[in-house]
Amino acid sequence: MDMPTTQRGRELLSGSQRFARKPGWLARITAPGFGKILDRIDAALTSGAIYGVLPDGTRRVLGGRAPGFDCEVQLRSWNALVRLASNGSVGWYQAWEAGEWWSPDPVPLFALFMQHAGRLGDTARAKGPFRHALKLAHLINRNTHEGAQKNISAHYDLGNDFYQAWLDATMSYSSALELRDDGLEPAQRRKWDALASRINDAPKVLEIGCGWGALAAHLASRGASVTAISLSDEQLTWARDHHDVAVDFRKQDYRDTAGQYDAIVSVEMVEALGREYWPTFMDCVARNLKPGGRAAIQYISMRDDLFEDYAKSADFIQAYIFPGGLLIRTSEFRQLAEQRGLSWQDQKDFGLDYAETLKEWRHNFDAAQAEGRLPQGFDDGFCDLWRYYLQYCEGGFRGGGIDVHQVTLVKQGEDK
Helix, strand or coil, X not given: CCCCCCCCCHHHHHHHHHHCCCCXXXXXXXXXXXXXXXXXXHHHCCCCEXXXXXXXXXXXXXXXXXXXXXXXXXXXXXXXXXXXXXXXHHHHHHHHHCCCEECXXXXXXXXXXXXXXXXXXXXXXXXXXHHHHHHHHHHCCCCCHHHHHHHHHHHHCCCHHHHHCCCCCCCCCCCCXXXXXXXXXXXXXXXHHHHHHHCCCCCEEEEECCCCCHHHHHHHHCCCEEEEEECCHHHHHHHHHHCCCCCEEEECCHHHCCCCEEEEEEECCHHHCCHHHHHHHHHHHHHHEEEEEEEEEEEEEECHHHHHHHHCCCCHHHHHCCXXXXXXXXXXXXXXXXXXXXXXXXXXXXXXXXXXXXXXXXXHHHHHHHCCCCCCCXXXXXXXXXXXXXXXXXXXXXXXXXXXXXXXXXXXXXXX
């Protein structure tokens, strides 16, 4: 499906404008003094260091007490600290976009902030009226039936040609497993095999959120009858054109599923739901699984002790990349599963694999841009945003505040 060659990503970028805040008089009044912000960051860092150059040219080291993530930051305007102190990660990105700070490699900075998020407290979080404004803007992106369609389209319908330029040949847009010297594609296939082993090669499978269809096709190649659902027109077009016609690719909301399956698979779809719809998702799994059936779920979590502060507002990812999204709180998600008779089994955590996956995507993206392989319509501003997103997420996984998991949910009844 061809897209216009004029500015692409318009829907994603226009939605982010609700989150835009300039560092006006209120922010300047409510934010602590510049020195105080730097002092708070310095006191919070028990390992690693920020080697900073301040707007007046002076140098300052924050942290440096023990080995850890080390980064260089050039603070070109004090406005950057105002944005950070008032608008958190959203403001910090807006400061980057405005050229108010720079780093040769921001990944260790993001890792450092994530690693010390508990000790930093609200120093780098939106607060006061700014937190409420971000939360309100995020609520507009609620995942009702209509809202979910709009949110998914804004991100995933950027164009198959865009994603093809920097994903691996399988068009897998989720964490690979056990990256080795053999590259990204074999690691994605290891991920598929791990998921397949969790459902014991079930004969009838539902995939919720099928992406570009590679996992569904893989399961079908092992003999399964697969129904695969998505809300993305672009992804479904690709899946139908490139994979086994035996796979039933459907445009369908998970809430509208009604069937009996031996197994369900879902890979990094639940982060798009929002907290209020977690029970609905678990209802869907319980309703569609046969007794003894198994669900293999791959999901991204926010560390339990950080979750409530994270959920009170909206961060950079929710504002600019995944409208309506929210990472999972494992303890709460597990409780919802068990309340519905779904036994939580064999959880595997592999966040550093995601960090390496993101690093590979970024290198691919940079190469595609440098070689002119990105499709027309994505300007330098969009490309800078996308690179920042990949770096921000990589730092989050390296810092340990976010993680990725596979888990098996088994419906009570005779085991399959």
